[in-house]
Amino acid sequence: MSNNCCRRCLRGISRRIPCFVAWSLLIVLSTIYFIFICPWITNHLWKYIPLIQGLILLFVIENFFLATFTDPGRYSRAPPDENDDSETTFHKTVEIHGTQCRMKWCQTCGFYRPPRCSHCSVCDFCIDTFDHHCPWLNNCVGRRNYRYFICFLLSVLFHMYVVISFCIYYLLKNHENLSNLNTIISIILIIFIILLTIPIGGLTAFHFMLIIRGRTTNEQVTGKFKSNINPFDYGCLYNCSKIFSSSNSPKLIHNKKPSTKKSYEVQKVKNKNGTNKVIK
Numbered sequence: 001m002s003n004n005c006c007r008r009c010l011r012g013i014s015r016r017i018p019c020f021v022a023w024s025l026l027i028v029l030s031t032i033y034f035i036f037i038c039p040w041i042t043n044h045l046w047k048y049i050p051l052i053q054g055l056i057l058l059f060v061i062e063n064f065f066l067a068t069f070t071d072p073g074r075y076s077r078a079p080p081d082e083n084d085d086s087e088t089t090f091h092k093t094v095e096i097h098g099t100q101c102r103m104k105w106c107q108t109c110g111f112y113r114p115p116r117c118s119h120c121s122v123c124d125f126c127i128d129t130f131d132h133h134c135p136w137l138n139n140c141v142g143r144r145n146y147r148y149f150i151c152f153l154l155s156v157l158f159h160m161y162v163v164i165s166f167c168i169y170y171l172l173k174n175h176e177n178l179s180n181l182n183t184i185i186s187i188i189l190i191i192f193i194i195l196l197t198i199p200i201g202g203l204t205a206f207h208f209m210l211i212i213r214g215r216t217t218n219e220q221v222t223g224k225f226k227s228n229i230n231p232f233d234y235g236c237l238y239n240c241s242k243i244f245s246s247s248n249s250p251k252l253i254h255n256k257k258p259s260t261k262k263s264y265e266v267q268k269v270k271n272k273n274g275t276n277k278v279i280k
């Protein structure tokens with residue numbers, strides 16, 4: 001095996017580690033709770049608690065899975081013969097709802113990036129409505145999986161608060177027996193999950209601020225609409241409903257490794273005078 005191949009292999013494995021850690025934390029902590037704390041809660045409070053918590057956990061896993069494995073909105077690269085290296089204009093201007101937006105030429109993909117599109121250096125693809133590359137998902141968060149990402153954050157936070165509440169209840173009722181294994185486990189779960197809720201809660205609040213303002217993380221961090229009006233801000237209510245109730249956009253690519261001319265679906269946006277009108 002060549003050195004290059006080894007390096008690529010190691011990079012691939014290291015990229016998957018945070019995702020593996022996130023899945024392990026979710027499954028292991030939930031299993032410990034269901035084995036050690038939940039039976040006592042069921043006997044002393046309500047017999048349907050494990051069923052309801054199980055359904056919540058299933059919803060968390062479903063959204064985590066979809067956010068991890070859904071195509072975030074990858075664009076195909078232009079075929080080599082259409083990837084015009086002699087291109088000298090690196091920006092073009094388009095008008096969106098009366099606001100001038102610049103489209104940058106992507107040298108890797110060979111087309112002008114549509115507004116809100118950005119090239120992810122980790123995935124090496126241009127992503128539609130790029131939000132950020134999430135190492136915990138080992139995937140980009142973009143137009144096609146943003147809803148799953150938000151639903152995952154909300155549901156996992158809810159799941160964690162419910163688990164913490166029942167662990168605290170268990171601890172209050174069994175505090176006279178601190179050497180008991182279940183009591184020790186409930187203390188460990190409380191500390192561990194509280195530490196996890198701080199960054200996850202902060203991230204969820206940050207994304208809700210972005211949704212209300214009609215922005216992506218990338219646009220917020222790069223200060224894209226600092227000086228001009230954000231043409232993608234349709235007002236708080238519409239911005240929220242767009243995320244949670246609009247139908248999922250179709251795939252832009254059908255082959256992850258576009259190596260033949262046939263597999264390309266060119267997303268080139270070009271014209272001669274350098275000005276396009278885009279209506280989203």
Ligand SMILES: [Zn+2]
Nearest residue numbers: 106109119126
């Ligand atoms: Zn690109």
Ligand SMILES: [Zn+2]
Nearest residue numbers: 120123133140
């Ligand atoms: Zn990425």
